[in-house]
Amino acid sequence: MDVFVKAAEFMDIPVRRADDEPLQELFKLVKSELNLDGKNARQEQTKFWKQHPAIVKAELLIQAHLLRKADTFSSNLQQDYKHVLQFTPRLLEGLIKMATVPRTAKGHGWLRPAIGIVELSQCIIQAVPLSARKAGSGSSDGVASLLQLPHFSDAVIAKIAKKVRTLQNLLDMTLQERAELLSDVAGLSAAEVQDVEKVLELMPRATIEVTCETEGEEGIQEGDIVTVQAWVTVRRANGLIAALPHAPYYPFPKGENFWFLLADANSNDVWFSESINVMDEAAAITTASTITEAKMEASGANMEEIAAAVKDAVAKVKRGCRLILGKIQAPQAGNYSLDSHLMCDAWIGCNTKTNLKLKVLKRSRAGSRGGNVAGGVQDENDVEDEDEDDIEEDEEGDQSEYSESEDEDEDKDEDEDDEADKQNNNSNRKGFANGSARRKGRK
16 A cells, blocks of 8 residues: 555645645544554654655545545545546556566566555455454455445444354355345345345356476476466356456446466565456457467477367357466476465455475486576586475575586586587477476365
8 A cells, every 4th residue: 555655646636725624534534544553643643644745645535445435525535536546457457567577586576565466456446444354254355355245344244253254154155044144143135135145146256277387398497498377267156257346336447357476475476477357258269279279389289189279278268268378487496385376356355376386307417408597507416306395485595596606617517518418409409398287276
């Protein structure tokens, strides 16, 4: 939030003397959401008001929106409020790209900031306060995922807390069980219960199948250019594939956008990221057809096999699947435990996370690999054995991945060997070396 409200686009918000009193009232309303230090409340408030007036106004308007208090705005503040929210999806998408852009020597982005930005987007679209994510409920989303449902409030959640503490608890119930709970315990009318059911049927359920491989070989080796491929499948209980989210408090049309992040949580690194639009089926068909055709041609398939594979890919897209393809460079040899995150920017509690075990072998001396480790060839004695423990700490990776050879003569000998290897193998190389790690997952 602190970064988001400082967007240059918000500096265009007019600053009026007539807004001083309404903004003071908004401050009192949202004060508990501003994360001000209670021990130094006066100093923190003074610091807050000393910011640029446009920044102050933008944050107060957004926080009031999250508390669903926009109906209390004056006509002037209503105009400013809509200006802020109109820019929000584009600005948040830009922030995610900033967080995930390769910035380290390894070519990785940041995981936790990226997740935080998507979660902020979810809360803004659904008008749910960020503090609701912290409320203890046995879920990482707190009670926020329940507050996005129609007719749900803190009072309703408190009534059903003995049986339902998370959105998944509610989804696991039968239709009859939910109806009885919401009518008999929560006190909702039959029409209100039906409203809840319609939104539950609209929520996306996503699965993801990820593979990592380097084309042409049996095992991934350090320095390889690895192909990341993911099939994302979106399903809804109402049978729709693409749909606009239920977001009655967001004043503009907003489609669903999914973010795929392949990341190492231990080191806070994003290895690969991609945005997925499930609304545009035509573009998805083109993408899947192109990727599938190129992959089959590279494997030496004949025209009949290529046509069959493309037909299958198109059928998968029409069933709600979307194909992602990207490239990463394999790190130092070792065993890696990565997470595949699939996050929707418009719904709370509809994220999917699966684990992917990736085994990277020591670089061979055959010269058939796609590149050197971090720009230099390492001595075999400096590389961990492939059977060693998983690489858990990024500090260890930093120490070993960028180690340099200590003997210049050894470097010279290795360079000569590599040059000879390349000459012997150039005629056989179509691409980079290959291996695979596969994992399916369901939320």
